[in-house]
Amino acid sequence: MRIAGRKITVKTVLLYAIVITVTIVMLMPFAWMLSASLKLSRDVFAFPIEWIPSQPQWQNYVDIWTKIPLALFIYNTSKLTIIVTLLQLLTSSFAAYAFAKLNFPYKNTLFLGYIATIAMPWQVYMVPQFLLMREFGLNNTHLALICLQAFTAFGVFLMRQFYMSIPTELCEAARIDGMNEYQIWARIMLPLSKPALSTLTIFTFVSTWNDFLGPMIYLTKTELKTVQIGLRMFISQYSAEYGLIMAASVVALVPVLIVFLSLQRFFVEGIASTGLKG
């Protein structure tokens, strides 16, 4: 059979069938969430599933803002996420430049120290870290979470891997032209490393926005809480208000969806070029 000049084989049909089925399975929970967010709680579990509610309850999306301080939680999370992401990008790419393009004493020892901690689960040192922060009086502050997440070995490693792939001759040429190292970093390395910066942005943004255990340990005051903790609080407080819970969940997903969709084209490129694939 031919459609639009292309030969349609059994293999092609099978390929599409598998891909579409898997995609439906992967997206089903989101479709269900979206659909349930527009229903009355008593209709959420109606079976067969009514995917598009006949009477969409837009009110759910109005109510969630008054039942919990959702706007405040979003503000808190946005603040944390933006500060952490910017600090990560800045300090990681800055340090990575030295590791990739400069020579200095103890370079390999220091870098080994960084690498060694990448695989180290955060949970191994979360308790001493908590005690340290408590000692600094940082409990119930956003600063604690910023300190926790802004200086990672992973960021340095990722940026360094990418910088290694940029020809060193470029830096040497710039030096001959009279640029100092800071200028080379700002005007040559940073503009060239967009895929790596995008990858790091997605990783950091997503992990900070979605972080759960960190805020749970450090933030007990309601006015400091993040979306994830607020959402969980909401789930336990209004456990039977399924429609509202789903509406709040949708709201918590939107920012990540936006960042992800706008940066995702860099993603495969970023993973491929930074050697994250090993």
Place this chain on the structure above:
Amino acid sequence: MSISNSVIVTDGAPAEPRRKVAVLSKRQRKIRSALVAYSFIAPNFLGFAVFTLGPILFAFALAFMHWDGSNAITFAGFDNFWRLFNDKAFIAAFWNTIIYTVASVPATLLCALGLAVLLNQKIAGRNFFRTAMFFPYVASLVAVAVVWNMIFNPEMGPVNMILYTLGLDPKNMPGWAADRHWAMVTVILFGIWKNMGYYMVIYLAGLQGINAELYEAADLDGANSWQKFIHVTVPQLGPTTFFVTVMLTIQSFKVFDQIFMITQGGPGTSTLVLVYHIYNEAFISWDLGYSSMISLVLFFLVLAVTIFQFRRQREDEA
């Protein structure tokens, strides 16, 4: 780039900087360039040293102490270590972590590889499909776990409703998260669903690195798609598969959030894992020394996998 151009133009024949360099001795120049390099590293390193390296060292020490966080610290020797062997919850958590790993790592890996091969073909809407598969990975865990709980609700959830309409006896219906025998399955399925998109992307990157000539040669030899997959794709993806296995294994040793949101380690101890036990001992019981000792066990598990990876990489290079 007007700024950099102007720099190049004005400093094009920079008599001054060059003279400056010439005045410095070799030693001074070395110190100066080292200082510049350290200034690049310092902002990250200071934060990293205080908030990561320090606590890691502290964790090792704490494992050999008794402390409730407020009264005096006392030296415990190997008390915490011996306690591990008599702690039923720890033993359960240890084995559950292993079970979770053994079940979820191969399954996630195979799904990711299969999807990557499918989505590496030239099909319409390829980017949409890739994005869709990746989305669960970036989605907020709290939000998706609550949907998961609702979809797999034993009495009302659509999954059991579908099983019911397919003719399954309600008495034999899986109780999912609420059922001691099914709770781990629920958590594992959730983990596969959530993580496989990420490893698919890594496999896609790996597939793009395979030399097309190898496939052309296989075509000349008359190989079919399956033979090409087995004899070209799989061996060429060896390093990627190895990397994915190590990453997945380490990740599954650390599983916590999904268990906290779906089963809270229960029913009983059926989904209690190491990190969950660490969390309980530290922030519920305030037994900080003992919780650090469990952290140490987790650390050695990860270390073993990492050393194995290094060895393997060396062998590959040799």
